[in-house]
Amino acid sequence: MAVDRIFKDEANEEKGERARMASFIGAMAIADLVKTTLGPKGMDKILQSTGRGRAVTVTNDGATILKSLHIDNPAAKVLVDISKVQDDEVGDGTTSVVVLAGELLREAEKLVAAKIHPMTIISGYRMAAECARNALLHKVMDNKEDAEKFKSDLMKIAMTTLSSKILSQDKEHFAELAVDAVLRLKGSTNLESIQIIKKPGGSLKDSFLDEGFILDKKIGIGQPKRIENAKILVANTAMDTDKVKIYGARVRVDSMSRVAEIETAEKEKMKEKVQKIIAHGVNCFVNRQLIYNFPEELFADAGILAIEHADFDGIERLALVTGGEIASTFDNPESVKLGHCKLIEEIMIGEDKLIHFSGVELGQACTIVLRGASHHVLDEAERSLHDALCVLSQTVNDSRVLLGGGWPEMVMAKDVDELARKTPGKKSHAIEAFSRALVAIPTIIADNAGLDSAELVAQLRAEHQKEGCTAGIDVISGSVGDVAQLGISESFKVKQAVLLSATEAAEMILRVDEIITCAPRKRENRM
Amino acid sequence: MALAFDEFGRPFIIIKEQEQKTRLRGLDAQKANISSGKAVARILRTSLGPKGMDKMLQSPDGDVTITNDGATILEQMDVDNQIAKLMVELSRSQDYEIGDGTTGVVVLAGGLLEQAERLLERGIHPIRVAEGYEMASRIAVENLERISEKFDFGLSNIEPLVQTCMTTLSSKIVNRCKRSLAEIAVKAVLAVADLERKDVNLELIKVEGKVGGKLEDAELIYGIVVDKDMSHPQMPKKIEDAKIAILTCPFEPPKPKTKHKVDIDTVEKFQTLRVQEQKYFDDMVQKCKDVGATLVICQWGFDDEANHLLMHRNLPAVRWVGGVELELIAIATGGRIVPRFQELTPEKLGKAGLVREKSFGTTKDRMLYIEHCANSRAVTIFVRGGNKMIVEETKRSVHDALCVARNIIRNNSIVYGGGSAEISCSIAVEAAADRYPGVEQYAIRAFADALDSIPMALAENSGLQPIETLSAVKSQQIKENNFYYGIDCNDVGTNDMREQNVFETLIGKQQQILLATQVVKMILKIDDVISPTDY
Secondary structure (H helix, E strand, O other): OOOOOOOOOOOOOHHHHHHHHHOOOHHHHHHHHOOOOOOOOOOEEEEEEOOOHEEEEEEEOOHHHHHHHOOOHHHHHHHHHHHHHHHOOOOOOOHHHHHHHHHHHHHHHHHOOOOOOHHHHHHHHHHHHHHHHHHHHHHHOOOOHHHHHHHHHHHHHHHHHHHHHHHHHHHHHHHHHHHHHHHOOOOOOOOOHHEEEEEEOOOHHHEEEEOOOOEEOOOOOOOEEEEEEEEEEEEOOOEEOOOOOOOOEOOOOOHHHHHHHHHHHHHHHHHHHHHHHHHHOHHHHHHHHOOOOHHHHHHOOOOOOEEEEHHHHHHHHHHHHHHEEEOOOOOOOOHOOOEEEEEEEEEOOOOOEEEEEEEEOOOOOOEEEEEEOOOOHHHHHHHHHHHHHHHHHHHHHHEEEEEEEOOOHHHHHHHHHHHHHHOOOHHHHHHHHHHHHHHHHHHHOOOOHHOHHHHHHHHHHHHHHOOOOOEEEEOOOEEEEEHHHOOOEHHHHHHHHHHHHHHHHHHHHHHHEEEOOOOOOOOOOOO | OOOOOOOOOEEOOOOOOHEEEEEEEHHHHHHHHHHHHHHHHHHHHHOOOOOOEEEEEEOOOOHHHHEEEHHHHHHHHHEHHHHHHHHHHHHHHHHHOOOOHHHHHHHHHHHHHHHHHHHHHHOOHHHHHHHHHHHHHHHHHHHHHHHHHEEEOOOOOOOOHHHHHHHHHHHOOOHHHHHHHHHHHHHHHHOOOOOOEOOOOOHHEEEEEEEEEOOOOOOOEEEEEEOOOOOOOOOOEEEEEEEEEOOOOEEEOOOOOOOOOOEEOOOOHHHHHHOOOOHHHHHHHHHHHHHOOOEEEEEEEEHHHHHHHHHOOOOEEEOOOOOHHHHHHHHHOOOOOOOOOOOOOOHHHHEEEEEEEEOOOOEEEEEEEEEEEEOOOOOEEEEEEHHHHHHHHHHHHHHHHHHHHHHHHOOOOOEEOHHHHHHHHHHHHHHHOOOOOOOHHHHHHHHHHHHOHHHHHHHHOOOOOOHHHHHHHHHHHHHHHHOOOOOOOOOOOEEEHHHHOOOHHHHHHHHHHHHHHHHHHHOOOOOOEEEEOOO
């Protein structure tokens, strides 16, 4: 008797070879999708959202591309997830990690076709990954002691990261911006204190780093536009109508005159609050919430600059920069820490007026103002800069540096190859395959640049047989070059994360021999 | 279909709207049931053992789970068939009771069903088969008892525990670092175990995961990790010798449960209310301050003003902490959960040596570590991994390992793994079969064959010749009268499980056999399946 259907309607299962095939193909499709964005000559993708407005994004960032895709293949989802984690964890290498995982699976597929059991492949991959990591560890450079050199390392890393992005034309300019900004953080990885403001207009070159703090707000009418030696109170309080928060309270009166009385009392209350704030001796008041006209007028009368509706991040940063605390009650003026800065003024960037705080106490935070021709350019510039900032901040903590341009992959491939030769048994095939997958990355970089990849990679491999070789692919001249001289560097932490998570993901997908898909949840048509 | 007629010759309608139901009866029903039970077992069969493969499951919402854990696979499968649902239940009850061996139990049940089918074909009545199985399972369980070994462990000698947990973990994706995870699991269990009463409350162990990093970064924290951060960005990120007030009341003006209204009709009332309101916040913060708290952990939110006051008075606070976490914090720090501000007293505060906020990666993810607690009876295992699926799978694996460690503390008898226990039982049952007169004899013998299905699946998954390997091991066991021999899954070169350090818990194994037998008995007794057709 035939087996009854065990699953619900529309649910299906795929077994053995077919399941493996489905996941290999899905994963490789994703890898191939982002493959062309790899390297300095990688191309961008246009993404169009299905939401209202059909917003368009142009990007080169692997994580951004994958995040926006609607994917049905479960194995592909694993790859999307590793790219997302890579983005959260180190910020860069989001494309490489997917491409490497895809290549590992492509090699694994060939091995499976040659009747090697997935478990054998996995154990080979594990050995190879460990070996590759050690190879990198041997070759890292650490210039933490030498501040000058370390800074130049950071510059190189920033330039390498940026060179594959839209900012590559002005990479030196932006690399400097990024390095300056990150060094200000003094080792913290909290990128929140670096604010990026995007203003369309001008060219990318006009972007600049501001040491102070820029708030994208307008100064209230009739209030001073320029304050020197400002004392700033940063607040998060209601400045519209201060409601009575006691539950169930309501106004119930029997005549118009009473209403008027209570209204005055309310006004009085607000006035008192304003007075209290003024009593702090401030000349600038920044609030997270709205400020109604009435208190604003009072502030203007007192000659105080009042800024309303600064978003939460803005408030936090401002508090951080000026050294003040975010206040919500104003009864003890003596103990509230006020923020200070030398100068507040209104500045114009393009057509917009912004408020600029300069001469702040803590130099930790800073603002980067990006200029560019269109929103798409600005968005992509922000993503690129964010990548660079992430990598730099991670490098500041873990100062180990590697060369770039396919050099680390070749170094790893060489050691992994040697391991393969020494390992007896079927595992050695898997180890060999791992090394082939590693070499695929420089191959793709060369391919994307329109170079003769087979020739270049072969040359590169030969070069790497020499001791202490620093050869990599020089995409600009289209030949094998000395990457140490070209100043192409990468952070060790990023490379390690790419290697480990790609192997982990490949391992995970390889172990699967059955895919069970539940029936998709029915969405009700709410039309 | 047999119809019943009443005295006037009209047919009874026994089942309403008869034509819309499908109905299977007799042998057909049994066969259909058996084949669907077998189908479920077949899905799990390839997941068994250290070389078992994983399954990828896609939920109705499109989320992907990759797992090797039988209970999880079955739970997430969209099963429609009634018998398949029984198998799902079977694996779930093994999970609740033992926590490990969820795959094995289903494979065993599948084997039993397969043997039963053959017996039914020979015309043996299902009830007789069921009874035979029952007897055989008793023999097997007794045999397990006989071959089990007690082993000693103590706080200083945790090696045996670690070895057993490693056996569990070796079939999971985390087997790369099974050693460190097994140690973490054992230490965690020992930290919360009540060795006097031989009991472990696993709820005191929290398994928390975060994507990023690598598997090796997993750590055991003698304290609690909460996925929250300080309520005010400018509060201190590190507190030493914290005295913690654990509150379940919000820092907000009180909301009486009875319906009420406060009418404001005069200016004075308006003023008093205002003053009153400010006083509320002041009082609340003052109360916390008065009892000497240096950290406030609250289940609810804070009003902006209260938040600032707390910050202002240098009293760090954490808000929106979930109920379960709150309880764990209370247990760990030895504090009491305080439902009202009035009831705050210095004795009710919890104590922790160090509270710190730790940030991860490039996003602003932060977590709060509460460590060096007064009472380290609550611990957290913190798992890292390259992607969400790995973290989830690691959490499940760690849970399995924890369960195994707990089972050993409850009952320190173990049996050897790698299929050796099943083979030994199979020999014992086979030998006992001849002593039974009657048809049951066949069923008992079939039970022995079914027990072989587990070592067989192990060998199959490890790429060995199943029949050859099994018969070799079996004859070895009989010849040397030695029950340590099992399947050499890892290709170590010896099939002595004692040398390979592959252990499983006795109660786990016993439970597997009992549960599988019960379910199979239940399935065999069904002779009529009525199901509504799809509409």
